[in-house]
Amino acid sequence: MGETLGNEGASPQGRVMIFVHDLRASGVVRNTLAIAAKIAERHDVTLVARSDDGFLADQARADPRWRLVTLYGDGRRGSQLGAILRLRRLIRHETPDVLLSTGNRGHWVVRPATIGMSRPLRLYRISNSIDRSGRGRAGLRGLGARLLAADADTLLLVGRTTADAPQFAAAVAKGRAEILTNGVDRERARKLAQAPSPCAWLAGDMPVILSVGRLAPQKDFPTLVRAVAKASRVHPLKLAIVGKGDPDAAASLRALATAEGLDERFLLPGETDNVFAWLARATAFVLPSRWEGSSMALLEALALDVPIVATREAGDAAHILDDGRYGVIVQAGDSDGMAQAILRQISEATVRAGDRADVFNLEATIARYAQLVDRAVTRAGAEMDR
Numbered sequence: 001m002g003e004t005l006g007n008e009g010a011s012p013q014g015r016v017m018i019f020v021h022d023l024r025a026s027g028v029v030r031n032t033l034a035i036a037a038k039i040a041e042r043h044d045v046t047l048v049a050r051s052d053d054g055f056l057a058d059q060a061r062a063d064p065r066w067r068l069v070t071l072y073g074d075g076r077r078g079s080q081l082g083a084i085l086r087l088r089r090l091i092r093h094e095t096p097d098v099l100l101s102t103g104n105r106g107h108w109v110v111r112p113a114t115i116g117m118s119r120p121l122r123l124y125r126i127s128n129s130i131d132r133s134g135r136g137r138a139g140l141r142g143l144g145a146r147l148l149a150a151d152a153d154t155l156l157l158v159g160r161t162t163a164d165a166p167q168f169a170a171a172v173a174k175g176r177a178e179i180l181t182n183g184v185d186r187e188r189a190r191k192l193a194q195a196p197s198p199c200a201w202l203a204g205d206m207p208v209i210l211s212v213g214r215l216a217p218q219k220d221f222p223t224l225v226r227a228v229a230k231a232s233r234v235h236p237l238k239l240a241i242v243g244k245g246d247p248d249a250a251a252s253l254r255a256l257a258t259a260e261g262l263d264e265r266f267l268l269p270g271e272t273d274n275v276f277a278w279l280a281r282a283t284a285f286v287l288p289s290r291w292e293g294s295s296m297a298l299l300e301a302l303a304l305d306v307p308i309v310a311t312r313e314a315g316d317a318a319h320i321l322d323d324g325r326y327g328v329i330v331q332a333g334d335s336d337g338m339a340q341a342i343l344r345q346i347s348e349a350t351v352r353a354g355d356r357a358d359v360f361n362l363e364a365t366i367a368r369y370a371q372l373v374d375r376a377v378t379r380a381g382a383e384m385d386r
Contacts (some may be wrong), residue, residue, distance in 0.1 A: 145165065303357045327345075
């Protein structure tokens with residue numbers, strides 16, 4: 001664990017704790033590390049994760065700009081109650097001014113761990129849609145969102161769809177919520193895209209359809225498998241889905257791909273530390289999600305101008321693609337419509353994004369997070385001086 005490094009010659013202005021549920025190679029974790037690095041330019045940062053495992057754990061552990069603390073070691077997830085109690089003890093020991101919870105899965109460790117505490121001031125980053133069809137827990141999820149909104153010093157709402165949830169209307173109206181977008185570093189994307197091919201399977205003339213994300217119901221990869229199988233009856237295609245999932249989810253997708261006739265043309269390579277090497281070799285990218293906040297994978301494809309198909313239900317995808325100007329929009333769960341969109345995006349009639357990624361600049365996005373944390377640290381200091 002390294003100590004936080006601030007600007008050379010400058011003393012840290014405050015103590016900031018950042019909590020993330022795990023250290024997988026997800027958009028939430030990649031965003032968290034980028035945000036932590038920026039905040040560490042001015043503040044003393046402790047990065048806390050529930051578990052010490054995950055594809056990005058070594059990277060997080062080696063970075064000298066923060067101190068990494070994991071609530072459980074040896075790859076253990078531990079119990080929810082245990083995580084809450086351990087985080088509460090850590091907060092009491094470190095007495096941070098501000099606690100930034102960066103991913104939805106971690107908020108229900110942070111909130112109960114801070115019950116009865118006036119400090120640290122809490123900032124909750126809400127990065128996924130509250131209203132999700134077909135999940136059966138909308139009422140409970142909505143109540144949870146209202147509880148977070150009531151507790152937060154500031155809500156950080158990622159994407160317009162997330163911000164439109166009625167549970168956050170009061171916080172928005174009172175100025176206790178900020179609407180942000182995700183961002184992408186296009187120059188870095190281009191450099192990483194020049195890496196050698198990550199997989200021999202990608203070679204050959206057959207078009208490669210790529211999707212990225214954890215193997216979870218939210219992402220609706222079964223519809224994508226069916227869509228690619230249908231499109232392949234017109235033009236043979238390969239399909240790769242880059243992301244981690246439990247063995248049962250992976251086995252189910254492989255069985256479906258075999259039943260649909262994709263067989264060796266289907267690949268689940270797992271997680272990667274360079275998604276751009278995959279995107280650079282993709283003919284088209286598909287985001288088939290049934291819900292999202294603001295998809296990092298979509299922005300990563302946008303950065304390399306890979307032809308895109310995305311569902312209208314995938315958070316702010318329709319906004320990012322300007323309702324079809326920069327990619328093709330389809331309905332979630334519609335494998336026929338998705339198949340037709342894929343065929344269009346591998347044809348001469350493809351709809352490309354061009355420089356659209358420049359609108360979603362990572363540096364500007366991360367700077368905004370840092371400004372909001374700066375303000376919270378200042379408020380915490382003012383409250384101490386009263």
